[in-house]
Amino acid sequence: MVAGKTFRALSRSSAHRQALLRNLVTELIKNETVSTTYAKAKEVQPIADQVITLGKRETNAARRRLEQILYVPEVSIPRVMNVLVPRYKLREGGYTRLQRIEPLQTDQAESAILEFVDGPRDMRFALTAKAIAHSKKEGRGLADITLLNIKKVTRFRPNGEKELEAEVRKFEERM
Numbered sequence: 001m002v003a004g005k006t007f008r009a010l011s012r013s014s015a016h017r018q019a020l021l022r023n024l025v026t027e028l029i030k031n032e033t034v035s036t037t038y039a040k041a042k043e044v045q046p047i048a049d050q051v052i053t054l055g056k057r058e059t060n061a062a063r064r065r066l067e068q069i070l071y072v073p074e075v076s077i078p079r080v081m082n083v084l085v086p087r088y089k090l091r092e093g094g095y096t097r098l099q100r101i102e103p104l105q106t107d108q109a110e111s112a113i114l115e116f117v118d119g120p121r122d123m124r125f126a127l128t129a130k131a132i133a134h135s136k137k138e139g140r141g142l143a144d145i146t147l148l149n150i151k152k153v154t155r156f157r158p159n160g161e162k163e164l165e166a167e168v169r170k171f172e173e174r175m
Contacts, residue, residue: 008043021047024114026071028096029079032119038100038110045096045114052088052095055080087118091156099123118157125153129167136168137175 010017024044028034029051034041051069054062055077063077070076088095096116103111115121128149135142142150154160 008039010039010043022069022071025051025069026076028114028116029070029076029084033113033115033121035101035111035113037108038098038112041098041112041114045098048096048114048116049093051080052084053093055085056088058085084116087116088156091118097122097124118153122153124149125164126167128153129164130171132164132168133171133175136172 010020012020020040021044024034024036024040025047028044028048034044036044047069051066054066054069058081066077066080067073070080084095094117096114099113099115101111101113103109113123115123117124128146131146131149132142135146150164154164157163
């Protein structure tokens with residue numbers, strides 16, 4: 001699906017693999033997060049980044065290519081163009097984040113969560129807010145990694161500092 005790229009076989013035929021990847025990227029567009037195996041998420045990540053890049057071009061050729069990649073294009077393409085592209089207008093790349101998680105069962109493969117960064121369901125944003133609230137509660141300063149994460153999660157968000165403060169207040173109320 002990405003020009004010139006070879007994919008892992010994922011123990012599937014070519015058609016099945018292509019359908020699987022299209023389905024995962026469509027679900028990622030729809031829900032902004034997908035939980036799957038690490039190998040599948042690793043294969044979907046460049047396709048998801050390509051979808052955002054194509055959306056940013058705003059040409060008929062790019063729209064036709066999006067129709068080839070995504071299932072249910074009448075729902076997915078407007079979401080890409082109206083929700084995701086404006087969010088990433090200033091960002092040059094790296095629209096997705098891949099985080100490994102523990103498998104739910106002992107006999108499962110390595111699992112991962114693939115998500116769009118700077119979105120409403122951004123895990124790093126929530127974890128950073130929780131770390132800030134925890135540090136405030138204990139009355140100690142912020143760790144270097146927390147300060148770095150604050151820069152990362154607020155850098156491309158409009159009103160990022162205000163959103164982070166609001167999220168920190170939510171966590172402080174729960175504690």
